[in-house]
Structure formats: C-alpha cells, structure tokens
Amino acid sequence: MDEEAFDAFYAASFSRVVAATYAMCGNMSEAQDCAQEAFVRAWDRRKQLDMDQSPEAWVRTVAHRLAISRWRKARRAWRQPDRALEDRAVAEPDPNRVALQRALARLPEEQRRVIVLHHLCDMSVADIAAELGAPTGTVKARLSRGRAALAKHLGDPKGDSQQ
The missing domain is CATH 1.10.1740.10 (RNA polymerase sigma factor, region 2, helix turn helix motif)
Known part of the structure; x- marks a missing residue:
C-alpha cells in the first residue's frame, strides 16, 4: 500500500x-x-x-x-487520582448511552466484542468469525447470549426475541 x-x-x-x-x-x-x-x-x-x-x-x-x-x-498500577488534575465538568452524557456502556461493560469480553463488531461496526457473522478466527456458530452463540444479557442488564423483559 x-x-x-x-x-x-x-x-x-x-x-x-x-x-x-x-x-x-x-x-x-x-x-x-x-x-x-x-x-x-x-x-x-x-x-x-x-x-x-x-x-x-x-x-x-x-x-x-x-x-x-x-x-x-x-x-x-492503580492508585487514587490526583483531584487537582481532574478535568472540569462537562455536559452530562446521554443516559441511554451511559446505560448501554455500563451494560456492555458487564458482558464477558468475547460477547462484548462480537456485539460491538456486529452492531456498531456493521460486520456480518462470517466477517466476525474470520476476524476472530472462530467458527460462525460460536459467533452466533456469543451474539445470542450477549443480546440476552444486554436485554437483561438494560431491563428489557423481551430478552433476545427481537433481532
């Protein structure tokens, strides 16, 4: 290139x-x-x-x-941050974005990764499988479990029924 x-x-x-x-x-x-x-x-x-x-x-x-x-x-190397160096307050983030970020953080890393690649990067299951070196069935299972967990964390009683 x-x-x-x-x-x-x-x-x-x-x-x-x-x-x-x-x-x-x-x-x-x-x-x-x-x-x-x-x-x-x-x-x-x-x-x-x-x-x-x-x-x-x-x-x-x-x-x-x-x-x-x-x-x-x-x-x-975690330690208490120096409060004098903290950024000044900024506009409050969108509550939906915060809720989604928190829910994503609660997912296992493998599920979070396929959710991000599929829904935020618009990648197909086959493309995700190729990128991760995993079978497509594994990617589909992680997507399904990740969606169900996200729905639970976000308070959606329908769970994984809508895709």
Whole structure:
C-alpha cells in the first residue's frame, strides 16, 4: 500500500476504529490513543498490508489489544487520582448511552466484542468469525447470549426475541 492509499485508508477508517475501541473499553481518550497507535503500527507495515484482506480488521484488532494491555497496566498500577488534575465538568452524557456502556461493560469480553463488531461496526457473522478466527456458530452463540444479557442488564423483559 503506497502513502496515498494509506492516507485514504486512514481517513476512511479512523472514526470506525475509534468507535469500536471506545465501545470495548469505555474511555474515549484511551480509544483514540489506541486507535492512533494501531495506525502508526499499520503505517510501519503499510507495504505488507493488503487492501483485499481488510487492513481495517488488522488495525481494529491491534487497537483492541492495545486497550486491553493499557487496562491491565493501569489495573496493576492503580492508585487514587490526583483531584487537582481532574478535568472540569462537562455536559452530562446521554443516559441511554451511559446505560448501554455500563451494560456492555458487564458482558464477558468475547460477547462484548462480537456485539460491538456486529452492531456498531456493521460486520456480518462470517466477517466476525474470520476476524476472530472462530467458527460462525460460536459467533452466533456469543451474539445470542450477549443480546440476552444486554436485554437483561438494560431491563428489557423481551430478552433476545427481537433481532
């Protein structure tokens, strides 16, 4: 992939990668940082990236792994934040978005990942299976269980009956 093609790829994909990473980790600045780092790594190997083999999936996977790695490091080094360095209050987030983010955070990582890829990244079950290296039946089962758990966490008595 030449520099011009990479620039077009970056412009077309960055927002989607950030959105998927945010949905997975729940922190916008972390999501942006992880996505940016993933694109830096993609830039370093741009000559090996093949546009026919979904480089966005590669970048999304790298960003996801970076977010997990950062979360693990932060968890190990956890300490009370310095209140003097806290950001000033911003406008309140949409309650539905907060509820969805909290419900997603309660799902097992595998279910959360397929829910995010399917519903937020508009990927098909087959594409998710290919990206994760899992059978399509496994992806379908994770989607079904994840939807049922989300419905329960969000207080929907219908559960997984509507897809």
